[in-house]
Amino acid sequence: MKHGISELEWNDYLDGRAAAEVRDRIEAHLVGCLQCWEFYEQLSGATEELLAAGEQARQALTLEDPQLHAMLRGVFSKVKTGESGSRVQGQLNVLETVLATFFGTQTAISALHAAARNSPARSLDQVTPDNWEPFLERLATIAGAMCGSTFAGLVRERGQF
């Protein structure tokens, strides 16, 4: 349906946002065009129904305070997990760089995995700030066995948070 009224103009008119000139033009046309008047009535009815349905949804889908607070605690818990995860990853990258300088990347990665396996973390992806110290000690021991106590000391020093 055109009759000189574009779809965007119809949309703005239904929202009550049409410019004064457009609004006047549409209203002047509606007075004399039954087809457009029926079209407008249908769209207007659909819009009212949508607004009423929206209001009903807002009233029905709410949250009780305990549920809200439990969700908020969950957000902070996820934030904390994410932060400690990125801190650990940062330190692992530092240690990998230190080890790789002497032994190459492949051996450095193997040493990190071996240290994690033989520490309470049991695997590299399970290393956290809580089990970091025993992991670091295992890694320092491996580094010491490969390159002496000075290098072990360097690993201990660079691995501190």
Add this chain to the structure above:
Amino acid sequence: MVEERQVIESFLLARTDETFCALFETVCVRLRRYFLLRGLDAATAEDLTQNVFVKVYQHAGELREPDHFYGWLFAIARNEMVSYWRREPPALERVEAEELSGRQAHGLWKESEEAPALRVTELLQTLEPAERDLVVLRFVEGLSYEELAAALKLPMGTVKWRIFNARKKLSRAAGTSRTLRARENVN
């Protein structure tokens, strides 16, 4: 509404845990409702709402203008939902492939009994997925066209055109149901 804007402004200005909590309490219901109306179950809706707020907490520094907040927020929400559907294909496909046990079937029946019957859910079924997003954000959450354009990363004209098309489809569906009701009354 004024209070809501103040909460958003305070958060963007200070970004402390206190202002974040106030923001969460103000906006959380809206996000959860958006996910529920887009067809996710309650547990998933809550999980995704939390994920969105983690991103808000971490990336709020990228946003300065309170006017752009809802567009930004629902853009994150949509991305979160798209990622979820990529990880988890729609349940319908799996339900069709698996036979439900009696207990599972009972669980589904109870859930549908307890879920509130919402008119908007019926209306959304007559629309395409892309239109459902627009209708929920516009008519339930009351986003402006500017916010919709930002949330959906679409030009404003496209947003208006799609809203207009959704109105047309819904008016046709409403017309059909009115005719059926009228026939029932006559019979």
